[in-house]
Amino acid sequence: MTTHLDTDWTWRARRLADDLETRGDLTDPAWKTAVAAVPRHVLVPEAHQQDSTGTWQQLTTDSGEGLELAYSPTTLITQLAHRGSHRESTSSSTKPDLIVRMLETLDIHDQHRVLAVGTGTGYTTALLAHRLGDRNVYSIDIDPALVETARTRLASLGHHPTLDTRDGADGLSEHAPYDRIIATCSVPRVPWSWAEQLTPGGAVLVNVKPNIHAGNLALLHRHPDRLEGRFTERWAAFMTMRHHPHNQTPPTPRASTEGTEPRTRTTTTPPSPWWDNRVVWLLAQLHGMPTGVTIGMRLDPDTQQPAAATLTAPDGSTAEVSLTASDDSRHELTETGPTHLWDPVEHAHQTWLEHDQPDWPRLGLTATAHHQWLWLDHPDNPSHWSL
Structure with a gap:
């Protein structure tokens, strides 16, 4: 039985796919079909928005206003954590336009096996499963509640990819190798475990970001002894990858400079x-x-x-x-x-x-098992800096 909600979301999803194609974010017909077919509102039934005072308000995505948000190129905040006197976002459903650009940048083919680091709501995983089939899609997240919720919602859509609760830096070695790895979180350095889990010539797309706003997406290909590639032309940034408490460095107490001369x-x-x-x-x-x-x-x-x-x-x-x-x-x-x-x-x-004011495409990154460095124009350029 077709409901009013079914009709409302399907035309909005088709409209979103058309809009992404018109904007140039989407060129592959297979990804356009996936965007039009995946009900994002099922994977993100609730989201949080800040009002004009900075207060977080919760909304559902099964209403007219909510559906408009769900099927728009908008990041939806899905999880908040208390940080003293305020709350900050710790998980989200990434903007669909950014996700499809990333999927197209990775040049995914129909038989590829793909590992998605950062399951979140499962929207990226759902797009991958629609395109590649469940057996070729693997997804991990450090948050067991997010993983189980995504598993349930994906199953309700008929998708049963392999999901697991893991520290994203570890990858998912028991199901390797993968042809592609896509990360929807940022890292200060690329985990070498990902290189070890890629096929020869495989690729990883990840936001390399040693500090807030300091970095961009990097598309790196697997060579016998290294990962190597360039930053993407358009800037994008993700939340920092979370780790288990025992893997985290305790914050350094902030010292006082009271009495020091400016x-x-x-x-x-x-x-x-x-x-x-x-x-x-x-x-x-x-x-x-x-x-x-x-x-x-x-x-x-x-x-x-x-x-x-x-x-x-x-x-x-x-x-x-x-x-x-x-x-x-x-x-x-x-x-x-x-x-x-x-x-x-x-x-x-x-x-x-x-260096003539380089933009992102002139910058590249090489990562080996023990060292990582940024280079300009070419990997052998003497102008390089250690990460």
């Missing part, structure tokens, strides 16, 4: 590369930026508009760069604490200028 000078480096020039921001991590630095903004107390970009390190060091430049394009910089946080950004910006 250091003031000017800089010609633009103040917020993490938003305005993410290539420079990635290079800054490889030019000595300390681990665990957070970014932010200082608001003008009168206008409540952003007045300065800020960096804060675990050792308590800070940097604040005015967003307003002087007539000679210089920005006021104030630093406190033992670490000069803006120096790596300035060095990275200078490197970027010296």
Whole structure:
């Protein structure tokens, strides 16, 4: 028996597939068919949105408004965790346009075996199962509740791929080798276990991100002794891969810099590369930026508009760069604490200028069992930096 809901979601799913094709996100007819056939609202029956005050509100996706969201190129937040006085997202259903771009970038063929790292809601897994069949699709997530929920919802759609609860960095060795690995979480370095589980010539697509906003998707191919490839032209970012508690480094207590004298000078480096020039921001991590630095903004107390970009390190060091430049394009910089946080950004910006302002396609990555490094234009280029 066909219900009103069945009719509502099917035309919306077809519309989404048509829209993704029109936008250029989707060119393969097989993936277009999968997008039109997979009921995303079944896999994401509930989602969370922030209202104008920043408060999280829950909505269901079986209503008209909810269905519009489910079948739009929108990331749906599906899991929240309490972080002191606020809640932050810990799992989501990735934007369909990004997922299909990733699937097309991986050049998946009909007989390929694919491992999806980060099961989440199961939407990516469902697209893969529709295209490849259950026996060629494997998916893992560290969260057992997410895995079991996805298993149940996928089964209700007639899909029974292999799902397991694992730390994503470990892969799923007992079912290897895989022709392709797709990760919908970010990693500071590519796990070598993934290379060991790929077929010769196989490929992995993963967001390599040593710090917030500092990185991009990298398409890496398996060679006998390494993974190697380039970053994608369009920028994308995912939540950081979660690990079991015993595999995590305890956070470093933030030291106090109370009583230390601020250091003031000017800089010609633009103040917020993490938003305005993410290539420079990635290079800054490889030019000595300390681990665990957070970014932010200082608001003008009168206008409540952003007045300065800020960096804060675990050792308590800070940097604040005015967003307003002087007539000679210089920005006021104030630093406190033992670490000069803006120096790596300035060095990275200078490197970027010296190499003709490269964008993502000129940057590549090589990963071996023991070392990983970023290179420019060609793997043998002497311009490279260790991750």
